[in-house]
C-alpha cells in the first residue's frame with residue numbers, strides 16, 4: 001500500500017498483458033485497425049506456426065475458472081498429482097529462455113488436457129491446474145505465490161466472479177472488492193496489493209487510466225466495507241473522492257447523445273454545471289427541451305427538469321419522446337400520460353395544439369403571446385405528476401444548486417479509536433433495529449443537521465409517493481394476474497367485493513378480491529384527483545384505504561404475493577401515518593417532526609450499513625439501578641459506535657459477519673409481536689410461509705453460532721412490547737409452535753399480567769436456546785422502540801452489561817443475579833405452574 005498520490009511502481013518485468021473492452025458507444029466515422037486475435041489455449045494443446053512460440057505475449061495457460069483450494073485434510077491422489085505440473089509452470093515462467101518456455105508450455109498444456117480428461121469424465125472443466133495454491137494459508141504470503149498469481153492477472157478476466165479472489169484464487173465467504181474497470185474481485189488479503197495506492201479509486205494497478213465499466217458508474221465513490229476495514233477512514237474518504245472525481249472515471253462527452261448529437265466538451269460542462277444536472281447519467285441517447293428545461297431518455301417521457309437554455313448542437317425533434325398525444329410542447333409531441341396531467345392541470349388542449357411551455361410551467365399557445373397559466377402550480381397537479389413519475393420544477397428552482405448532503409458529511413473522529421466500543425445491532429426485518437438506531441441518534445448522537453433533515457424530508461416525501469404509486473402499480477399488476485387466473489370473476493367485481501373475507505379462499509381469488517378493491521380505490525383516487533377535490537380526498541382516502549391494507553396485511557397469500565415485489569410489508573404504517581398527513585407531507589413547507597423521523601422508513605437504509613458514534617453520560621439515574629454508582633463517577637467517558645446492518649444486507653447468507661469480529665457486543669432485536677405473524681420463507685426454497693418469530697429464532701441461532709462471535713456477549717432486545725401487550729389477550733402465544741407449551745397462570749385476567757408472563761416466557765425460551773448453544777448467559781431487555789425512554793434504558797442496561805463483562809474478565813466479578821442476567825430460572829417454571 002502506497003500513500004495516496006505516490007507514483008505507481010513499474011510492474012514486474014514478466015507481467016505482460018493486453019485488455020480488450022467492448023465498445024458500445026456511438027458508431028465512429030473512421031476505420032478501425034484490425035488485429036487477428038491471438039489464440040489463447042485453454043484446453044487444447046497448441047502447435048504449428050501460430051502457436052505460442054510466435055505470439056508476442058508470453059501466454060500462460062488459463063487457470064481453471066475457480067481455482068480449487070486444497071485443504072491438507074483431504075489429500076487425494078489426483079490432487080497430489082495435479083500439484084506437480086503446476087509447480088513446473090511456475091518455474092517455466094520465471095525462465096528467461098523464450099523458446100524453451102513455449103515448448104515446455106505446450107507440453108504442460110498437453111499434460112493438463114490429459115489430467116483434465118481423467119479428472120472430469122463428465123466433460124466439466126476439471127480442477128486441474130492449481131498453481132501450487134495453498135496447502136495452507138501461510139502459503140499465500142510467500143513471494144513465490146505472489147509472482148505466480150500475478151502472471152495470471154492478465155488472462156483470467158473471465159474468471160467466475162463473486163466468491164473467488166482474483167489474485168489468490170482462494171474462495172472464501174467474505175466480501176470482495178471489485179475493480180471498477182475489469183470487475184476482478186479481491187479478498188481483503190490481496191486487495192491492497194492488487195490495487196496499490198488507488199489514485200483513481202478501486203482499480204487494479206493494471207487498470208489505472210482505463211475508463212470504468214459503465215455498469216459500475218452508480219457505485220463510484222460509494223462506501224466500501226472492505227476498504228473501511230483495511231484503511232483509516234481518512235484514507236478511505238480520499239480514495240472514494242478521487243474515484244468519483246478523477247478525470248479517467250468521468251463520463252466522456254461523446255457518450256451522451258443529446259437531440260441526436262454527441263456532446264462536445266463545453267456542452268458537457270454546461271450540462272453538468274447547470275442548476276439541476278441529471279442524476280446518475282449513463283451513456284446513451286437523450287432529448288432536451290431548451291425552453292422548459294425538460295430532459296428525458298430518447299423515446300421516453302420526460303424524466304427531469306434540468307435547466308433552461310443550455311445550448312446543445314442538436315435540436316429537439318417532434319418524436320423525441322415517442323409521444324402519440326397529438327399535442328405538442330415546444331415542438332415535441334407529448335406522451336399520453338403528459339396529456340393526462342395537462343387535463344388535470346385544466347389546460348385546454350384539443351388535438352394538434354402547439355404550446356410553448358417555460359421553465360416555471362407558464363404556457364401559451366404558439367403565436368398567441370399570452371400566458372394562460374402555469375401547469376405545475378397547483379399541488380394537485382404536482383401530486384398527480386408524482387404519482388405517474390413525471391417531473392415538476394422544484395419550488396426553489398431559482399435557489400442555488402443542490403448539494404448532496406451525504407457527500408459533505410464529516411468523517412467521524414477516530415483518533416480515540418481504542419476506547420470506542422463497537423456495538424452491532426441486528427434483527428430480522430421489521431424487528432425495530434432502525435427505530436432503535438434513530439432513537440439512539442436522537443438520544444445521544446448529534447441532532448440531525450438541517451441538511452440531514454432536508455434529506456430525510458425528501459425521503460419521507462418520496463415514501464409517500466411510493467406508497468401511493470404502489471397502489472396504482474399494484475392495481476395494474478394484479479388486475480392482469482387475477483383476470484388471467486379467475487376468468488369467471490372478471491365481470492363480477494361487486495360480487496367479489498362482498499365475499500366473506502374470513503372464509504378461506506384460494507390464493508388467486510383472494511388476490512382478485514383484494515385487487516378489485518385496490519382497483520376501485522385507485523380509480524376513485526384518480527377520479528378525485530382529476531376532479532380537484534383534494535380537501536375531501538385525504539380523509540376519505542385514509543378511511544377507505546385502511547381496511548384494505550389491514551386485509552392485505554392479514555392475508556398470508558397476499559403477503560406472499562406482494563412480498564415478491566418486496567414492497568407492501570410496510571403498508572400498515574404507511575396507511576395509518578402517511579396518508580392521513582399526505583397533504584402536509586407533500587407540501588414544500590413541510591418539516592419532519594422527530595416523530596416523523598422515527599417512524600419513517602428508509603432513513604437509516606443507505607447502503608445497508610449505518611453507524612453512529614456516541615457517548616453515554618454516566619450521571620444518570622438509570623445507572624444507579626444497576627449497581628455501583630460510586631464507580632460510575634470515576635469511570636472514563638465511554639464512547640460507543642452503534643452499527644446497524646439492514647435485514648436485507650443480512651439475508652445474503654451471513655457474509656457480512658466477519659467484518660464485525662471485533663465488536664464488543666451484539667444487540668439482537670426481536671419483535672415480540674411477531675409470534676402470530678407469517679413471513680416469507682427463507683432461502684431454503686420451500687414455499688410455505690414461516691412464522692416470523694421462528695424466523696427470528698433461526699436468525700438468532702445462526703448468529704450466536706458464528707465463530708467470530710464466540711466471545712461476544714449478546715443482549716436480546718425484545719421489542720414492540722406495546723403491540724404484544726395489546727394483542728396477547730386475543731391471539732394466544734401458542735399460535736407460534738415454539739411457544740406451544742406456554743400455560744400462563746390464570747390469577748389475573750388482564751392483558752398486562754398475561755403479557756408480562758408471556759414476555760418472561762419468551763425471554764426464557766431465548767435464554768435456554770442461547771445457553772444450550774453457547775453455555776453462556778443471555779442478557780434480555782424489553783423495549784418499545786417508538787417510545788424513546790425505553791431505548792435509553794436499553795442502552796444503559798447494555799452499558800452495564802459491558803461493565804460486568806469487563807469486570808468478569810478482569811476480576812471474576814459477577815453481577816447481582818437477576819432475571820435479566822441469569823439463566824438459572826427456566827421456562828419450565830411457567831409451563832409447570834399452569835399444569
Ligand SMILES: Nc1nc2c(ncn2[C@@H]2O[C@H](COP(=O)(O)OP(=O)(O)OP(=O)(O)O)[C@@H](O)[C@H]2O)c(=O)[nH]1
Nearest residue numbers: 429430431432433434435573599647720784785786
Ligand atoms: N408499535 C411499535 N412499532 C414499532 C416498534 N418498534 C418499531 N416499530 C415500527 O415497526 C416498523 C419496523 O421497524 P424498523 O425499525 O424499521 O425495523 P427494522 O429492523 O429496521 O426492519 P427493516 O426496516 O425491515 O430492516 C416501523 O414502522 C417502526 O416504526 C415498537 O416498539 N412498537
Ligand SMILES: [Mg+2]
Nearest residue numbers: 434435601602
Ligand atoms: Mg427499517
